Amino acid sequence: MIDILDGNACAAWGARRAKVQCVPVFPITPTTEIIETIAAWKAKGEFPGEFVVLDSEHSAASAALGASMTGARTFTATSSQGLLLMHEILPIISGCRTPMVMTTVSRCLSAPIGLWPDHNDTLAMRDAGWIMLICETNQEVFDSVIMGYKISENPKILLPVIVNMDGFVHSYTRTEVDVPEQKMVDKFLPHPELEIRLDVKKPMTLGIPAMGLDYMRYRQQLHKAMLDSFDVIDKVQKEWAKLTGRKYEFLDEYKTKDAKAVIVMIGANSTIARSAVDTMRKKGKKVGLLRIRLFRPFPEKQLRNALEKIDHIAVIDQNICPGMGGILYPEIKMALSGTKKVVGNYIQGLGGNFVSEQDYIDILDDIMKAKADDRKWQM
Amino acid sequence: MLSKLIKEKDIKNLGKKGVPYAVEKQQLVERANWRTFKPVIDYSKCIKCGLCWLHCPDAAYDVNEEGFPVCNGKVCKGCLLCVDICPVKCISVEQERGKLHKK
Amino acid sequence: MADVDFNIKEEMKKPHLITGGTFACAGCNPVLGIRLTLIALGKNVIMVNSSGCMTLTATWPFTPYRIPWVHGAIENGGSVAAGILMGLKALKKDKGTHVVVYAGDGATYDIGLQALSGMVHRKEKIIYICYNNCQFANTGHQASSATEQFARTTTTPPPLGNPLPRKNMAKMMAMGGADYCATACVSFPFDFIKKLRKAAKVEGSVFIDLLSPCEPGWLVKPNETIKAGKLMVESGMWPLYEIEKKKITINHKPQMIPVKEALKMQGRFKHLTEEQIGEIQETVIKEWEMITKGRFWEAEEY
Numbered sequence: 001m002i003d004i005l006d007g008n009a010c011a012a013w014g015a016r017r018a019k020v021q022c023v024p025v026f027p028i029t030p031t032t033e034i035i036e037t038i039a040a041w042k043a044k045g046e047f048p049g050e051f052v053v054l055d056s057e058h059s060a061a062s063a064a065l066g067a068s069m070t071g072a073r074t075f076t077a078t079s080s081q082g083l084l085l086m087h088e089i090l091p092i093i094s095g096c097r098t099p100m101v102m103t104t105v106s107r108c109l110s111a112p113i114g115l116w117p118d119h120n121d122t123l124a125m126r127d128a129g130w131i132m133l134i135c136e137t138n139q140e141v142f143d144s145v146i147m148g149y150k151i152s153e154n155p156k157i158l159l160p161v162i163v164n165m166d167g168f169v170h171s172y173t174r175t176e177v178d179v180p181e182q183k184m185v186d187k188f189l190p191h192p193e194l195e196i197r198l199d200v201k202k203p204m205t206l207g208i209p210a211m212g213l214d215y216m217r218y219r220q221q222l223h224k225a226m227l228d229s230f231d232v233i234d235k236v237q238k239e240w241a242k243l244t245g246r247k248y249e250f251l252d253e254y255k256t257k258d259a260k261a262v263i264v265m266i267g268a269n270s271t272i273a274r275s276a277v278d279t280m281r282k283k284g285k286k287v288g289l290l291r292i293r294l295f296r297p298f299p300e301k302q303l304r305n306a307l308e309k310i311d312h313i314a315v316i317d318q319n320i321c322p323g324m325g326g327i328l329y330p331e332i333k334m335a336l337s338g339t340k341k342v343v344g345n346y347i348q349g350l351g352g353n354f355v356s357e358q359d360y361i362d363i364l365d366d367i368m369k370a371k372a373d374d375r376k377w378q379m
Numbered sequence: 380m381l382s383k384l385i386k387e388k389d390i391k392n393l394g395k396k397g398v399p400y401a402v403e404k405q406q407l408v409e410r411a412n413w414r415t416f417k418p419v420i421d422y423s424k425c426i427k428c429g430l431c432w433l434h435c436p437d438a439a440y441d442v443n444e445e446g447f448p449v450c451n452g453k454v455c456k457g458c459l460l461c462v463d464i465c466p467v468k469c470i471s472v473e474q475e476r477g478k479l480h481k482k
Numbered sequence: 483m484a485d486v487d488f489n490i491k492e493e494m495k496k497p498h499l500i501t502g503g504t505f506a507c508a509g510c511n512p513v514l515g516i517r518l519t520l521i522a523l524g525k526n527v528i529m530v531n532s533s534g535c536m537t538l539t540a541t542w543p544f545t546p547y548r549i550p551w552v553h554g555a556i557e558n559g560g561s562v563a564a565g566i567l568m569g570l571k572a573l574k575k576d577k578g579t580h581v582v583v584y585a586g587d588g589a590t591y592d593i594g595l596q597a598l599s600g601m602v603h604r605k606e607k608i609i610y611i612c613y614n615n616c617q618f619a620n621t622g623h624q625a626s627s628a629t630e631q632f633a634r635t636t637t638t639p640p641p642l643g644n645p646l647p648r649k650n651m652a653k654m655m656a657m658g659g660a661d662y663c664a665t666a667c668v669s670f671p672f673d674f675i676k677k678l679r680k681a682a683k684v685e686g687s688v689f690i691d692l693l694s695p696c697e698p699g700w701l702v703k704p705n706e707t708i709k710a711g712k713l714m715v716e717s718g719m720w721p722l723y724e725i726e727k728k729k730i731t732i733n734h735k736p737q738m739i740p741v742k743e744a745l746k747m748q749g750r751f752k753h754l755t756e757e758q759i760g761e762i763q764e765t766v767i768k769e770w771e772m773i774t775k776g777r778f779w780e781a782e783e784y
Contacts (some may be wrong), residue, residue, distance in 0.1 A: 019574070056596060063562065063564045063565030066554070068565075069552060069565075069569070095399065097399075137573055200525065200526045200527070203525075203546050204401070204402050205401045206552040207549070207552050220390060221396075221397030255692060294549060403548060427491075436506060436508075436510050436513045437504070454501070454502025455502070456502075458704040479653075
């Protein structure tokens with residue numbers, strides 16, 4: 001069915017269509033409407049799962065760990081400060097190899113406290129061992145939540161998934177979204193079957209301490225599972241494309257085939273960048289856009305291949321790592337190491353600072369002329 | 380054992396074994412080498428009250444067919460809580476290692 | 483022993499649900515507490531552990547537990563248990579399964595208070611057992627807010643000792659919405675088992691504060707831990723009571739032996755002056771009068 005939904009509603013519908021069984025949450029702007037929607041459905045009897053608002057995001061993540069370990073399908077959502085508070089538990093969840101999907105709604109970090117989007121909060125989770133999908137549209141959020149469960153619960157993978165959207169721009173903006181029927185999603189997403197779980201019939205000791213080489217082996221296995229998930233994510237995305245007609249790839253390459261300069265970025269502002277690319281193409285300038293959708297595991301090889309023939313690359317960071325620069329920049333540089341390209345870093349949009357089409361046109365003009373790597377702030 | 384350099388592409392995905400969990404192992408870890416003293420029951424005095432079985436933190440007492448408690452020498456740490464709790468004082472202390480102590 | 487529906491001879495025939503071979507110290511009362519919990523509740527228990535001494539009872543590949551056991555982090559015992567309960571309800575497996583949290587006093591009184599308070603307030607059917615050895619034992623015996631006044635710990639060394647009196651968690655949780663709160667001691671195993679079997683039938687949250695003497699923390703010999711706990715109870719310093727929805731039952735009338743006997747037995751109180759011991763004795767006597775004369779909620783225990 002086609003409906004007009006905002007990003008928060010899409011995440012909630014994703015959880016509903018995925019027949020999520022446990023939703024432990026804590027409210028924070030701009031995520032709150034996800035949990036309000038699910039609470040309203042529960043009150044009307046439309047949502048059969050368990051729904052509990054806990055005492056903090058840390059407790060919500062802990063409850064998600066506990067619930068998921070019993071074998072129930074779990075969903076939670078948070079932003080910014082809440083996500084940082086959860087950060088203690090996120091490596092425990094991935095280290096215990098517990099499947100679940102969490103929707104993060106990006107919001108800038110304190111201090112100074114702000115409500116509007118940038119990517120510092122989500123990208124701070126890149127070391128936690130979660131698969132990260134960063135979305136551009138509300139439709140993608142809905143689709144990614146459902147695909148996320150299929151990826152996460154694969155017995156060879158067993159890794160939790162973060163589905164990220166931008167606060168306010170996605171979460172409170174309504175667009176046309178296609179929500180498939182329950183039967184269609186049921187065919188795609190079977191009931192979860194977790195083998196290593198808490199069950200009185202088959203006692204197991206989970207989250208067990210490990211020392212020295214044993215510990216290192218477990219962390220190695222976690223890394224290996226992340227690397228193996230490329231294949232699984234690819235298969236799941238292709239299966240979803242067959243079912244719904246909507247194609248998703250690790251990288252969203254837009255007019256990069258013959259481009260002389262390309263913007264590399266993540267998130268909602270990619271839509272504006274797309275429009276800038278179109279405007280410049282009409283004037284005959286050969287430019288393109290590369291949006292990274294799958295951030296963890298990091299698609300290094302695919303990035304390198306996609307940018308092989310392009311010599312001027314603008315990495316846009318809607319985040320700042322104080323004292324170093326943008327967070328995406330060194331990762332892109334690592335993927336392109338050994339090549340002679342001009343890779344510039346542009347910091348923009350912190351705290352939800354509005355970015356216009358002209359801003360992207362300026363960036364593309366700037367990178368075309370650039371002769372050396374540099375970092376510029378667009379304010 | 381010296382460390383080895385392993386190429387990342389040679390790492391194997393161990394599936395279930397890559398998840399940190401454990402199930403019952405047949406072999407109990409032995410803690411006998413923690414002991415200096417060992418409890419010894421005088422079965423002629425034992426009244427089978429079960430208090431030594433109940434108060435052992437390491438579950439070192441098993442019960443035989445006649446209902447008498449039997450100390451599992453593999454896991455007993457020699458804490459001697461059973462000696463003090465026995466209502467008829469039928470458990471005596473035997474020194475297993477170290478210089479002879481005055482009790 | 484007569485009023486407990488606990489037939490020790492029958493229990494002795496059942497297999498051990500926690501075996502030996504752990505890293506716990508010889509004479510460790512917290513690990514005895516786990517054993518008593520599993521004897522009381524049986525094998526339909528999912529145990530959640532908060533980081534502390536009891537976490538290292540299982541180290542890969544060895545586990546002494548014959549029941550499902552999970553370790554989260556230090557401060558989320560209550561929340562992980564809440565999540566497990568949610569999962570069991572969603573999978574319709576919650577009837578007859580007890581979710582038990584076994585957390586130390588550091589993980590309960592201090593860092594884990596938020597999670598515990600939330601769990602109790604939501605009246606989740608979880609049995610939260612705090613094994614109270616009055617210190618952060620696993621990190622090397624530092625003072626927690628459950629440490630008694632004047633006690634020696636590595637962060638409160640003599641001559642001052644611990645300057646603050648301890649919190650009373652059982653009363654706090656009773657006011658916070660728990661349906662059944664109790665204090666217990668490992669030295670009184672039949673009382674503890676009886677309370678656990680009662681707790682298993684409660685349709686709400688349960689909090690049990692279990693005094694479990696710690697041999698290296700309290701500086702007693704390994705075979706004196708049970709005796710140390712007994713003396714703490716019999717001197718009146720650790721009252722044994724139950725609070726069922728604001729109704730109070732005193733489970734054990736202490737003999738009121740002089741506190742000096744109980745304190746001097748523990749190395750951590752060896753530095754106490756006569757004045758300090760006198761102060762403690764006065765507090766204990768005054769507080770017992772209040773408890774027995776109907777002023778239970780006002781009594782500030784030692």
